[in-house]
Amino acid sequence: MIKVRLFFHLKTITKELWLFYLKKSCKISNFVRINRSISLK
Structure with a gap:
C-alpha cells in the first residue's frame, strides 16, 4: 500500500x-526566436 502511494507521488512530481x-x-x-529575428533586422 505504501509503495503504491509512493509511486503515485513520484509520478505526480515527475x-x-x-x-x-x-x-x-x-x-x-x-526568446531565441525573438533574438534571431532582431539580429536578422
Missing part, C-alpha cells in the same frame, strides 16, 4: 517537473 521543463524550454525557444 509530471510537475516535466510541465515546468516544457514551460521553460518553450520560453527559451521563444
